[in-house]
Amino acid sequence: MxxxxxxxxxxxxxxxxxxxxxxxxxxxxxxxxxxxxxxxxxxxxxxxxxxxxxxxxxxxxxxxxxxxxxxxxxxxxxxxxxxxxxxxxxxxxxxxxxxxxxxxxxxxxxxxxxxxxxxxxxxxxxxxxxxxxxxxxxxxxxxxxxxxxxxxxxxxxxxxxxxxxxxxxxxxxxxxxxxxxxxxxxxxxxxxxxxxxxxxxxxxxxxxxxxxxxxxxxxxxxxxxxxxxxxxxxxxxxxxxxxxxxxxxxxxxxxxxxxxxxxxxxxxxxxxxxSDDQGLVLPAKIAPIQVQIININESTEVLEASQQLQAKLADDFRVAIDKSDKSFGFKIADAEIKGIPIRIEIGPRDLEKQQVTVSRRDIRSKTQVNISEVEKYVHEQIQAYDQNIYQQALTNRQQRTFSANTVAEYMALLDKKQGLVLVPFCGRITCEQEVKEKTQTNSRCIPDDVVQEKAKCFNCQQESKLKVYFARAY
Amino acid sequence: MxxxxxxxxxxxxxxxxxxxxxxxxxxxxxxxxxxxxxxxxxxxxxxxxxxxxxxxxxxxxxxxxxxxxxxxxxxxxxxxxxxxxxxxxxxxxxxxxxxxxxxxxxxxxxxxxxxxxxxxxxxxxxxxxxxxxxxxxxxxxxxxxxxxxxxxxxxxxxxxxxxxxxxxxxxxxxxxxxxxxxxxxxxxxxxxxxxxxxxxxxxxxxxxxxxxxxxxxxxxxxxxxxxxxxxxxxxxxxxxxxxxxxxxxxxxxxxxxxxxxxxxxxxxxxxxxxSDDQGLVLPAKIAPIQVQIININESTEVLEASQQLQAKLADDFRVAIDKSDKSFGFKIADAEIKGIPIRIEIGPRDLEKQQVTVSRRDIRSKTQVNISEVEKYVHEQIQAYDQNIYQQALTNRQQRTFSANTVAEYMALLDKKQGLVLVPFCGRITCEQEVKEKTQTNSRCIPDDVVQEKAKCFNCQQESKLKVYFARAY
Missing domain, CATH: 3.30.930.10 (Bira Bifunctional Protein; Domain 2)
Structure with a gap:
């Protein structure tokens, strides 16, 4: 697997x-x-x-x-x-x-x-x-x-x-x-x-x-x-x-x-x-495949059920059935590495109970869902999926947003944990050039939702006109 | 105009x-x-x-x-x-x-x-x-x-x-x-x-x-x-x-x-x-604008009627209203030069009779149509439009499709009227090279719907294996 x-x-x-x-x-x-x-x-x-x-x-x-x-x-x-x-x-x-x-x-x-x-x-x-x-x-x-x-x-x-x-x-x-x-x-x-x-x-x-x-x-x-x-x-x-x-x-x-x-x-x-250690985690709206169906075996009833399910979901989602001759475990890993938001496994034992197994890529859940409710469930879960990955990213950003008043403070913060650091800044090109040389970082933006208070520039100590995010960047 | x-x-x-x-x-x-x-x-x-x-x-x-x-x-x-x-x-x-x-x-x-x-x-x-x-x-x-x-x-x-x-x-x-x-x-x-x-x-x-x-x-x-x-x-x-x-x-x-x-x-x-001497004639399915609405004046009732009509047609067609400050005549000429399939003129006198004037670009018709029937009429006419431009092109092709048995015959035909000429051809590269030098034309294709009869190559007189279209080409 x-x-x-x-x-x-x-x-x-x-x-x-x-x-x-x-x-x-x-x-x-x-x-x-x-x-x-x-x-x-x-x-x-x-x-x-x-x-x-x-x-x-x-x-x-x-x-x-x-x-x-x-x-x-x-x-x-x-x-x-x-x-x-x-x-x-x-x-x-x-x-x-x-x-x-x-x-x-x-x-x-x-x-x-x-x-x-x-x-x-x-x-x-x-x-x-x-x-x-x-x-x-x-x-x-x-x-x-x-x-x-x-x-x-x-x-x-x-x-x-x-x-x-x-x-x-x-x-x-x-x-x-x-x-x-x-x-x-x-x-x-x-x-x-x-x-x-x-x-x-x-x-x-x-x-x-x-x-x-x-x-x-x-x-x-x-x-x-x-x-x-x-x-x-x-x-x-x-x-x-x-x-x-x-x-x-x-x-x-x-x-x-x-x-x-x-x-x-x-x-x-x-x-x-x-994304995570299992591979991609793709936002649902741009995922090439939103729902991947994987059959546990090749029996007629499983194949028919997967096709019916695909047809049912295809109006609202981009749905694929993995038809390769790879092993079941390989198919699961493949769906994970490709970051497909929702995975549905169909097997004979589940089918006896009119069920399928639905997994969400982000939380790697596994839930038995009645076939008649799959559509509704996928709709709910794909929304929850998007909200969850947004929330995780937001939490990460919040935990990594700091403020500093001097270059020394700024560097000490970045040495501990990378993130966005809000600093008072004079706005001059030459001053930012100095910061760049000292820290190998530069400004990211002057945020539009932060009040600019009077203060001294974190580098040159001249009057600060702006509150600016500095950070390491790609 | x-x-x-x-x-x-x-x-x-x-x-x-x-x-x-x-x-x-x-x-x-x-x-x-x-x-x-x-x-x-x-x-x-x-x-x-x-x-x-x-x-x-x-x-x-x-x-x-x-x-x-x-x-x-x-x-x-x-x-x-x-x-x-x-x-x-x-x-x-x-x-x-x-x-x-x-x-x-x-x-x-x-x-x-x-x-x-x-x-x-x-x-x-x-x-x-x-x-x-x-x-x-x-x-x-x-x-x-x-x-x-x-x-x-x-x-x-x-x-x-x-x-x-x-x-x-x-x-x-x-x-x-x-x-x-x-x-x-x-x-x-x-x-x-x-x-x-x-x-x-x-x-x-x-x-x-x-x-x-x-x-x-x-x-x-x-x-x-x-x-x-x-x-x-x-x-x-x-x-x-x-x-x-x-x-x-x-x-x-x-x-x-x-x-x-x-x-x-x-x-x-x-x-x-x-296309023709008035400008483009665009096939309806790829025309950026399929229906152009032109107002005869800027009165409130005309403007409202044109917006209502646009809204009504917009589900099925790409519809635009010409909102420029150009003259009415200029707008007509512009719709023609741009090859817009259907033009609808809306004026106060027509509106009194609950009518608009619909024109087809290909045949340059002008027809008074009751507003309640415009949708149906545009559907019919846009189909007829596409069929007509196809038929005109087909007629042109048919009138310009000839056959010849020798290079002399072939050239005599092209001197009279350009077109596709079906000839018996040996298929050899060197022979086609000769034809190219003699006539400044080359073969277009070996059609898939023509029976290949035994004959002599129109150029070299060796055994012909193919029936081939030759023509002047872009």
């Missing part, structure tokens, strides 16, 4: 090795032949497809239109927004030739599509009548990495990138925050991640942005993970790309832009938050 | 210019900054999204799993299947550096993912228990082009590529043909393209394939367009990549592979088959 599980290191012993073991053994991915790349196998990609489907429907409620912009960006175009270039230059995969022919201009594989889309906006936008443009694309992007950590760091990753342009600062700011809200709701209600949200500090905001908002998620080991960001650019890009429009009063004005994205990092966050 | 339409050249005057005008003025695409690339604007991308959604559901009925493989292929891996390399070498966009650092090995942007996926199969497949693997991915690929023709020729295009491996020749052959059938059904029942299907000749089959099957679609101007292909590789790739598995009798055997794909060329085919 423990055939596959043997391979998984305990997460309390070596969290990093545990992560690698779970990702590999659950069949989510494989490594690609180019260093830093990964292959999304069917089970891994199906999670991303479910994320796409749910999130895309939310975007469409905000009048987002999907588009597709080319993969390659001419070097000259990319270099037009200075901060933006500097942020990405060392990571740019560069096409210099086609066949044997050297190209006249180097082309970058998109690390993000800001400049392409903003350049297009400059052509499209003439009048306030053309605004807003609210675009999104689901693509892959490339930012070269020396090491691979599946879903967390890879040279190529999948994501969505939204890019919008508006006629007023107010409208653009509202867009930025509406998307942050979509991300927060999606993280907490679909992925069952109790994220915190807020603004990034000056040092941590996106290259070229006026403000960056973030949702941050605390992993099981107490390190933080940035799970989604939404940027307000003001007219920075509009000025660099000369996007002017005629407003209602027939005056020329620069447009206001935003961009926002989440990536396959979300899958990393799910794994590092909910 | 003709504001936008002025820009469209008549398709009978200059088909090529007409195509460019329609594509550009209907807001489907724009050109990207790198030569040979295109931007899918919201209206163009929405068509592709609808194609994806319907086709993906059909694939899933055949147990196809979606995956994602990396963008970049190491040169050494790509060079492993010789015919395959030769087919693509001059078109390969090549990454040689990252930032300032020259890479140790050149990396190709995928022109197709055969070698990546087959290389992965070699790692995954150990036993017949691991088979079949039935993978598909929706991605972009790159094959460098000197000229751009939107949807038809571009350096980067969007497509799906299916790749499968099976334990027997029989199963792999069945897969190849099942997919051909999916493509044929999708083309004829969703895109309303009366395609013909068949096998490619030796010269025209895919690099590395044993057999290539195709659906061919005849455009309005009589040129043919390859709209989808399905390849049977036998064990060619398995031998090149050493994919062996242990069969049921515990013997080692090579796997049998297939691949198959359709691309955004399908959108080109739709346009060149159905």
């Amino acid at each position: 423990a055939k596959k599980m043997e391979k998984i290191t305990s997460r309390d012993t070596d969290f990093s090795q545990w992560y690698t073991d779970v990702v590999k053994n659950s069949g989510l991915i494989d490594y690609g032949p180019v260093k830093g790349t990964m292959i999304f196998k069917p089970y891994g990609y199906a999670i991303w497809e479910n994320i796409q489907k749910i999130l895309d429907a939310e975007f469409k409620k905000l009048n987002v239109s999907n588009v597709y912009f080319p993969l390659l960006i001419p070097a000259s175009l990319f270099n037009r927004e200075k901060e933006h270039v500097e942020g990405f230059a060392p990571e740019l995969a560069t096409v210099t030739k086609v066949g044997d022919k050297i190209l006249g201009e180097e082309l970058y594989i998109r690390p993000t599509s800001e400049v392409l889309i903003v350049d297009h906006f400059a052509k499209e936008v003439k009048s306030y009548r053309d605004l807003p443009l609210i675009y999104n694309q689901w693509t892959s992007v490339m930012r070269w990495e020396k090491t691979t950590r599946p879903f967390l760091r890879s040279s190529e990753f999948l994501w969505q990138e939204g890019h919008t342009i508006h006629e007023s600062e107010q409208e653009a700011r509202a867009m930025t925050l509406n998307i942050l809200e979509v991300y927060k709701k999606f993280a907490s209600e679909v992925l069952m991640l109790p994220v915190i949200s807020g603004r990034k500090t000056e040092r941590e905001k996106f290259a070229g942005a006026k403000e960056t908002y973030t949702i941050e998620s605390l992993m099981y080991d107490g390190q933080s993970l940035q799970a989604g960001t939404s940027h307000y650019f003001g007219d920075n890009f509009s000025k660099a790309f000369n996007i002017k429009f005629q407003n209602m009063n027939q005056q020329e004005e620069y447009g206001y832009t935003t961009s926002w994205g989440v990536s396959t990092r979300l899958i990393g966050a799910i794994i590092m938050t909910h | 003709a504001k936008k339409m002025e820009k469209i050249t008549s398709r009978d005057t200059d088909f090529s210019q007409w195509y460019t005008d329609v594509v550009k003025n209907s807001g489907l695409i724009d050109y990207g900054p790198v030569k040979g690339t295109m931007i899918f604007k919201p209206y163009g991308y929405a068509i592709w999204e609808n194609i994806q959604k319907i086709l993906d559901a059909e694939f899933k009925k055949l147990n196809v799993s979606n995956v994602y493989f990396p963008l970049l292929i190491p040169a050494s891996l790509f060079n492993r299947e010789k015919e395959h390399v030769e087919g693509f070498a001059p078109e390969l966009a090549t990454v040689t550096k990252v930032g300032d650092k020259i890479l140790g090995e050149e990396l190709y942007i995928r022109p197709t993912s055969e070698v990546l996926i087959v290389d992965h199969f070699a790692k995954e497949v150990k036993s017949y228990r691991d088979l079949p693997l039935i993978y598909n991915q929706w991605t972009s690929v790159m094959r460098w082009e000197k000229t751009t023709r939107p949807f038809l020729r571009s350096s980067e295009f969007l497509w799906q590529e299916g790749h499968t491996i099976h334990e027997s020749e029989q199963e792999a052959r069945a897969m190849t043909l099942n997919i051909l059938e999916v493509y044929k059904k999708f083309a004829s029942e969703v895109l309303m393209l009366p395609v013909i299907s068949g096998r490619k000749t030796e010269r025209e089959k895919f690099a590395g394939a044993k057999e290539t099957y195709t659906i061919e679609s005849l455009m309005y101007d009589g040129q043919s367009l390859q709209a989808g292909t399905s390849h049977y590789f036998g064990d060619n790739f398995s031998k090149a990549f050493n994919i062996k598995f242990q069969n049921m009798n515990q013997q080692e055997e090579y796997g049998y592979t297939t691949s198959w794909g359709v691309s955004t060329r399908l959108i080109g085919a739709i346009i060149m088959t159905h």
Whole structure:
């Protein structure tokens, strides 16, 4: 029964090795032949497809239109927004030739599509009548990495990138925050991640942005993970790309832009938050299989009962019967390692009593349930399952949320137990640079639900303007 | 009213210019900054999204799993299947550096993912228990082009590529043909393209394939367009990549592979088959907007009536109200140029009689319909619309399908009227090469529904083994 599980290191012993073991053994991915790349196998990609489907429907409620912009960006175009270039230059995969022919201009594989889309906006936008443009694309992007950590760091990753342009600062700011809200709701209600949200500090905001908002998620080991960001650019890009429009009063004005994205990092966050030593524990709404039926033997009555049960549950759930010729024990372990929320075992003795055995992956329960009540029971349990994994993550976060008033206190806390530490902070880039050098950590966000009291900066002792979470992060 | 339409050249005057005008003025695409690339604007991308959604559901009925493989292929891996390399070498966009650092090995942007996926199969497949693997991915690929023709020729295009491996020749052959059938059904029942299907000749089959099957679609101007292909590789790739598995009798055997794909060329085919001098005519099932409501004025009663009508139709159709501040005439022209199947005009005088005016884009009809009957009427008319555009395309194909017994006859026919010409053909590569040089045309397919009679090859006069369609093609 423990055939596959043997391979998984305990997460309390070596969290990093545990992560690698779970990702590999659950069949989510494989490594690609180019260093830093990964292959999304069917089970891994199906999670991303479910994320796409749910999130895309939310975007469409905000009048987002999907588009597709080319993969390659001419070097000259990319270099037009200075901060933006500097942020990405060392990571740019560069096409210099086609066949044997050297190209006249180097082309970058998109690390993000800001400049392409903003350049297009400059052509499209003439009048306030053309605004807003609210675009999104689901693509892959490339930012070269020396090491691979599946879903967390890879040279190529999948994501969505939204890019919008508006006629007023107010409208653009509202867009930025509406998307942050979509991300927060999606993280907490679909992925069952109790994220915190807020603004990034000056040092941590996106290259070229006026403000960056973030949702941050605390992993099981107490390190933080940035799970989604939404940027307000003001007219920075509009000025660099000369996007002017005629407003209602027939005056020329620069447009206001935003961009926002989440990536396959979300899958990393799910794994590092909910999963355990038996393998994955997947939130029910994005689990490729929500209910796995396992037959104890191959008798006609068992097979028929499992098919009937599948048919009955298939309207409301993604249900599969394990039809492999593996042993019963192997099938159980496989359903566990794959993080399938509900498992139903059907055997002849149970059937005599008109029963099946239902197990929940999170609490590894086993309950005899009358066949006539399975549907209702699965509905209840799958909800309870999601609530429980959310609550566990929330409890972990609460137990790992601290506050400190000095860098010494901050470091002493992190030495004892990783987590989010709320500190008074002056907000200056140079000061945060100092903290980074001293502690190898940085700020995660300025939370939107914490009152900013007068105090002294935990590092420089100048007047503190902000309460900020600092933490170790992925 | 003709504001936008002025820009469209008549398709009978200059088909090529007409195509460019329609594509550009209907807001489907724009050109990207790198030569040979295109931007899918919201209206163009929405068509592709609808194609994806319907086709993906059909694939899933055949147990196809979606995956994602990396963008970049190491040169050494790509060079492993010789015919395959030769087919693509001059078109390969090549990454040689990252930032300032020259890479140790050149990396190709995928022109197709055969070698990546087959290389992965070699790692995954150990036993017949691991088979079949039935993978598909929706991605972009790159094959460098000197000229751009939107949807038809571009350096980067969007497509799906299916790749499968099976334990027997029989199963792999069945897969190849099942997919051909999916493509044929999708083309004829969703895109309303009366395609013909068949096998490619030796010269025209895919690099590395044993057999290539195709659906061919005849455009309005009589040129043919390859709209989808399905390849049977036998064990060619398995031998090149050493994919062996242990069969049921515990013997080692090579796997049998297939691949198959359709691309955004399908959108080109739709346009060149159905559209007219007023702009697009989109098949209803993939039209981003199926019913456009246009208000004759902005009075409260008109606005309310249009909202009520939208709500009523929205369960079954994609319905939009044109809320722009453009003139009524402009809105009509815009709905026409965008190829929206059904247009409903609502005005105060009609409302007094409890009526609205319903127009069909294909026949440009105008019918007064009682409001209580609009739903039923739209259902009927949208079906009739699809049937009519299919029938028009079929009639065009039938009027452009000829047969010839010699190259001279063949050329005389094409000089008079472009179309598909059925000829007796020996099937030899060198002979087809000769025909290509003489006529600048090549074979389209060996149709599966034509009896092959004994005759002499239309070019070399050797014994003919096949009846083959030749044509000018996109």
